[in-house]
Amino acid sequence: MQRLPWIPILIILTIFAMAIFAPLLAPHDPIDQTLKDKLLPPFWFEGGSTKYILGTDAFGRDILSRLIYGARVSLLVALLALTVGGGVGLTIGIVAGYLGGTIETILMRLVDAAFTFPAILFALLLSVTLGQGLGTLVIAISLLLWASFARIIRGEVLALKQRDFVALAKVRGCSTLRIMATHILPNVLNTFLVLVTLNIGVVIIAEASLSFLGAGIPPPTPTWGLMVSEGRGRIADAWWVALIPGIAITLLVLSVNLFGDWLRDRLDPRLRQL
Amino acid sequence: MGRFIVRRLLHGLVLLFMVATVVFVLGRLTGNPVDLMLPEDATAEDRTRLIKSLGLDGPMHTQFLVFIGNALQGDLGTSIRMRQPAVDLFFSRLPNTLVIIPWAILLAMVVGIPLGVVAALNRGNMLDRGAGTIAVLGIATPNFWLGIVLIFVFSVELGWLPSGRMGGPEHYVLPVITLGTFLTAGFMRLTRSSMLDVLESEFVKLARIKGLSETVVIWKHCLRNAMIPLLTLWGVFVGNLITGAIVTETVFAWPGVGRLTYEAVIYRDFPLLQAVIILKSILILSINLLVDILYAYVDPRIRLS
Amino acid sequence: MNQDTVLQVRDLATYFELRRGVVKAVDGVSFDLRRGEVLGLVGESGCGKSLTALSIMRLLPKGGARTVRGEVRLGGENILELPASRMRDIRGRRISMILQDPQTSLNPVFTIGEQLREAIFRRAPAKTAEIMKEAVAALRRVEIAAPESRISQYPHQMSGGMKQRVVGAIAMSGEPQVLIADEPTTALDVTIQLQYLKLLKRLQTETGMAILFITHDFGVVARMCDRVAVMYAGRIVECGPVAEVFERPAHPYTRALIASVPKMTGERGRLATIEGQPPSLLDLPPGCRFAPRCNLAEPQCIATYPETADIGPAHTVSCWRSDTR
Numbered sequence: 001m002q003r004l005p006w007i008p009i010l011i012i013l014t015i016f017a018m019a020i021f022a023p024l025l026a027p028h029d030p031i032d033q034t035l036k037d038k039l040l041p042p043f044w045f046e047g048g049s050t051k052y053i054l055g056t057d058a059f060g061r062d063i064l065s066r067l068i069y070g071a072r073v074s075l076l077v078a079l080l081a082l083t084v085g086g087g088v089g090l091t092i093g094i095v096a097g098y099l100g101g102t103i104e105t106i107l108m109r110l111v112d113a114a115f116t117f118p119a120i121l122f123a124l125l126l127s128v129t130l131g132q133g134l135g136t137l138v139i140a141i142s143l144l145l146w147a148s149f150a151r152i153i154r155g156e157v158l159a160l161k162q163r164d165f166v167a168l169a170k171v172r173g174c175s176t177l178r179i180m181a182t183h184i185l186p187n188v189l190n191t192f193l194v195l196v197t198l199n200i201g202v203v204i205i206a207e208a209s210l211s212f213l214g215a216g217i218p219p220p221t222p223t224w225g226l227m228v229s230e231g232r233g234r235i236a237d238a239w240w241v242a243l244i245p246g247i248a249i250t251l252l253v254l255s256v257n258l259f260g261d262w263l264r265d266r267l268d269p270r271l272r273q274l
Numbered sequence: 275m276g277r278f279i280v281r282r283l284l285h286g287l288v289l290l291f292m293v294a295t296v297v298f299v300l301g302r303l304t305g306n307p308v309d310l311m312l313p314e315d316a317t318a319e320d321r322t323r324l325i326k327s328l329g330l331d332g333p334m335h336t337q338f339l340v341f342i343g344n345a346l347q348g349d350l351g352t353s354i355r356m357r358q359p360a361v362d363l364f365f366s367r368l369p370n371t372l373v374i375i376p377w378a379i380l381l382a383m384v385v386g387i388p389l390g391v392v393a394a395l396n397r398g399n400m401l402d403r404g405a406g407t408i409a410v411l412g413i414a415t416p417n418f419w420l421g422i423v424l425i426f427v428f429s430v431e432l433g434w435l436p437s438g439r440m441g442g443p444e445h446y447v448l449p450v451i452t453l454g455t456f457l458t459a460g461f462m463r464l465t466r467s468s469m470l471d472v473l474e475s476e477f478v479k480l481a482r483i484k485g486l487s488e489t490v491v492i493w494k495h496c497l498r499n500a501m502i503p504l505l506t507l508w509g510v511f512v513g514n515l516i517t518g519a520i521v522t523e524t525v526f527a528w529p530g531v532g533r534l535t536y537e538a539v540i541y542r543d544f545p546l547l548q549a550v551i552i553l554k555s556i557l558i559l560s561i562n563l564l565v566d567i568l569y570a571y572v573d574p575r576i577r578l579s
Numbered sequence: 580m581n582q583d584t585v586l587q588v589r590d591l592a593t594y595f596e597l598r599r600g601v602v603k604a605v606d607g608v609s610f611d612l613r614r615g616e617v618l619g620l621v622g623e624s625g626c627g628k629s630l631t632a633l634s635i636m637r638l639l640p641k642g643g644a645r646t647v648r649g650e651v652r653l654g655g656e657n658i659l660e661l662p663a664s665r666m667r668d669i670r671g672r673r674i675s676m677i678l679q680d681p682q683t684s685l686n687p688v689f690t691i692g693e694q695l696r697e698a699i700f701r702r703a704p705a706k707t708a709e710i711m712k713e714a715v716a717a718l719r720r721v722e723i724a725a726p727e728s729r730i731s732q733y734p735h736q737m738s739g740g741m742k743q744r745v746v747g748a749i750a751m752s753g754e755p756q757v758l759i760a761d762e763p764t765t766a767l768d769v770t771i772q773l774q775y776l777k778l779l780k781r782l783q784t785e786t787g788m789a790i791l792f793i794t795h796d797f798g799v800v801a802r803m804c805d806r807v808a809v810m811y812a813g814r815i816v817e818c819g820p821v822a823e824v825f826e827r828p829a830h831p832y833t834r835a836l837i838a839s840v841p842k843m844t845g846e847r848g849r850l851a852t853i854e855g856q857p858p859s860l861l862d863l864p865p866g867c868r869f870a871p872r873c874n875l876a877e878p879q880c881i882a883t884y885p886e887t888a889d890i891g892p893a894h895t896v897s898c899w900r901s902d903t904r
Contacts, residue, residue: 129542212416212418213521250414250415
């Protein structure tokens with residue numbers, strides 16, 4: 001058994017703390033523009049100042065503060081999208097797997113279709129029709145998640161259905177809904193948990209990519225993807241504006257993926273193929 | 275084999291119909307799609323003309339029939355910003371995307387698959403761990419940022435390669451790496467894990483009993499089998515390439531359909547975006563059909579069933 | 580080394596080195612295989628039969644077991660010491676093997692013809708068309724009907740019995756002197772088992788190759804083998820001609836195994852079973868490994884491992900109490 005991945009856990013906890021205590025930790029207001037201080041490099045470079053530890057962007061906003069507030073968006077979107085998308089996938093997986101028959105066929109056809117077409121395309125379309133915002137973003141990213149949850153949970157349920165305790169519950173006269181809720185659901189929660197962890201990285205990258213493409217939370221709210229996008233044009237003279245938030249994204253995704261791999265090996269090694 | 279292709283083709287048409295339906299519904303989610311389809315300076319005359327041509331004064335099901343009918347005739351609306359038929363715009367940009375996607379796939383195959391095989395053969399030692407670390411990093415790095423980092427290092431700092439736009443071969447290097455990294459990392463991990471399974475199998479033992487050389491055992495007997503899971507997950511990879519192209523082309527100012535998608539989003543050009551999504555779906559379905567045929571070629575159990 | 584001996588195994592030991600300790604799966608196995616004979620290697624599952632075979636072939640699973648000592652002499656040279664490339668030349672050509680499970684022994688993505696071609700090509704490199712003629716002949720030899728059409732088929736289009744015939748054809752296509760058959764009929768239907776054994780016996784008589792026949796079934800030994808070696812917990816405990824061992828089994832374990840074979844004729848009694856479990860290979864007793872389950876065991880049996888003793892013509896046994904019935 002692999003050891004507990006301490007470093008990733010520490011990074012995840014740090015970013016969590018950043019998100020929760022953002023107003024206490026941020027040295028500046030993330031939206032306040034101080035134009036006379038624009039495009040200052042991080043303090044350890046020439047021209048940098050300890051007033052802005054990680055430097056400032058083209059509007060003179062403090063990058064560290066925006067980074068800290070940006071963690072809120074990343075984690076909030078991840079939490080909501082995993083709840084909605086994961087929840088829908090979990091429900092569909094259980095219903096399809098347990099009921100079988102035509103319902104299963106139809107639901108699984110939908111899952112196959114969802115796998116064929118990248119959800120990001122529909123997310124972009126949603127942002128244009130519904131307008132940008134947290135709600136749109138959560139729906140969009142949920143579209144990305146539900147199918148893979150549904151497919152794997154269904155597989156688990158198919159195996160569970162054959163077990164004696166399910167037959168026993170049927171003999172006792174439990175209703176279908178009751179069996180699904182009290183006998184099937186608790187037994188797929190481990191898998192669900194592993195899937196949630198393995199998908200946090202997917203959600204964070206999706207959120208950042210959508211923000212980068214101008215389909216995420218609208219400015220001026222700081223998000224990591226938007227920060228990269230804003231710094232992109234200044235890469236030649238102010239590299240830190242685009243590179244620093246990208247490091248944050250990569251570090252967080254890397255950490256949750258490593259943690260997810262570890263958790264999967266612990267709880268549900270059969271999912272290794274994913 | 276012929277029947278197999280026809281069946282896949284019909285399956286694809288059903289999926290395409292579903293996509294068109296979703297796009298249609300999303301366009302009407304906010305009520306009147308006219309506002310989404312006209313420039314801000316449109317006159318009342320333009321409005322009535324559009325309403326007539328899309329049948330928007332009729333009930334929903336006639337609107338849908340008009341939508342599908344127009345689509346079948348190759349009319350997916352007119353771009354608000356560029357005032358050109360969206361289909362024409364798409365096809366004028368498509369070749370620019372099609373010249374980088376194969377290179378990204380090639381990169382993933384040439385680097386990812388052999389690296390996965392080598393990692394599997396060296397399971398647990400430094401080589402395996404090194405390759406594993408690279409793969410984990412490749413999956414965790416968002417490719418829009420990777421593109422910017424590459425530009426910073428190779429264009430700004432070192433000045434070796436151009437930072438964007440189309441041009442000679444040197445213009446391809448950074449976009450192809452950016453687009454291909456996720457795929458390479460994915461291929462590597464998948465090849466490694468399926469190779470490990472295959473290496474344990476009895477037929478590999480029999481191949482060795484026959485006295486075949488390790489080269490033949492691994493690169494012929496094992497790899498061909500290890501490719502099967504790679505092909506089953508192809509849909510995921512294709513989807514990733516198509517969305518990856520949006521970001522990559524945006525970063526490198528590459529005038530392909532990915533960049534066109536980005537422009538449609540930031541300029542809120544709904545007719546263009548709707549057309550791009552439907553046409554990209556057709557593109558994805560065509561690639562999937564090709565892969566299905568390849569899959570059937572690799573795995574006779576599919577071909578002959 | 581006797582002129583007639585084609586394969587001589589001496590003190591072969593293969594261990595799994597685990598974190599919890601060393602698993603002595605094969606622990607000092609010695610036997611001779613003579614030209615044209617069928618030697619049965621019998622024992623319960625997990626006694627080290629298959630691992631002995633894989634050790635001889637040098638095809639142990641990577642990262643698992645390792646052969647730590649012993650000699651395997653094939654025609655006089657110790658093949659355990661050969662470089663990997665020389666060992667490859669020997670495999671398939673001089674020593675070959677049939678695996679247990681025909682469902683997984685053939686590569687699912689290549690045709691039967693291609694898998695045979697690779698094997699035949701090693702013996703006689705020739706144009707594909709010519710090799711295919713030979714492949715058809717090879718399939719005919721293992722009694723596969725309509726071999727011309729089978730050649731272009733894939734494994735999943737064949738039944739288990741037919742696949743095992745193909746595996747046999749592949750294993751024998753290099754005309755080896757020694758063939759190891761590792762429970763070749765265990766995975767087959769009972770009716771097909773018998774056909775397969777007959778086929779194997781006929782091919783063995785025709786070619787004069789020697790077979791090391793691994794099985795857990797004394798009934799199959801009686802049908803197939805000239806001599807038999809009984810294996811228990813990583814060691815051979817008794818070895819001798821089949822008739823001799825059947826009539827005068829000297830080791831209590833052999834006796835128990837024979838008693839557990841249902842008899843076709845004679846009185847129908849209860850089948851004998853052996854009480855207890857084989858010892859853990861991680862923690863072997865110093866004495867006879869069967870002692871904990873043996874009802875003849877004495878203090879000496881538990882204290883020291885018995886020497887191998889000759890007790891009749893070509894009949895050896897490792898037991899302190901072999902004289903006791």
